[in-house]
Amino acid sequence: MTQSEHFRLLGGILRRAESFSRVAVWAGGALTVASVLLISFDVLARKFLGFTTGGADELSSYAFAISTSWALAFATLQRANVRVDVLYQHMPVRVAAVLDWISLVAMAIFMVYLTYYAYEVVQASWMQKSTANTPLATPLWIPQGLWVLGLAWMCVTVALMLARASAALVTGDLELVKNICGVRSAQEEADEEAAAGERMVRGDAA
DSSP, rough: OOHHHHHHHHHHHHHHHHHHHHHHHHHHHHHHHHHHHHHHHHHHIIIIISOOOOOHHHHHHHHHHHHHHHHHHHHHHOOSSSSOOGGGGGGHHHHHHHHHHHHHHHHHHHHHHHHHHHHHHHHHHHHHBOOOSSTTOOOOHHHHHHHHHHHHHHHHHHHHHHHHHHHHHHHHHHHHHHHHSOOHHHHHHHHHHHHHHHHHTTOOOO
């Protein structure tokens, strides 16, 4: 397999990762909406019917943590993470590309450490058979495990991004480096908002 074929293969894998991450975001959003509906029902039932479902606040906290961890990969792929670009936007293209790559390396290191220690939390909950100190007595390894899986997928995604960005940097494809891990320009954000508006007008916002 030639070098260009390797690059195309890596690009294809990264696109599949983005598709999966998009599905994960929708699933996390659905989980968040479900928790909002549960809390709303619990409040209304307590007010007008005199009973409570119990555990709504607990389940919603699990939903928030899980949906957040599973959204990280898609947010990173879309370059939606916040970065300070006061100096960045005035730098030469090659210097900016190197800084983009370094920022991705830093994120990868942070995510690996975070996921490692999060896994230790899940492992401890499993070994100690820890449960929530609530009426539901939820085995903590279940929500914690789903949370860690989201962090692990983020690690996989960042690794794919780093591999593709490294290849692009070595071959001098600085535009691709920017498209993978660079700071989004104001024009890119404006174009995306315009495209989203057009989709909403056509009724196909999804």
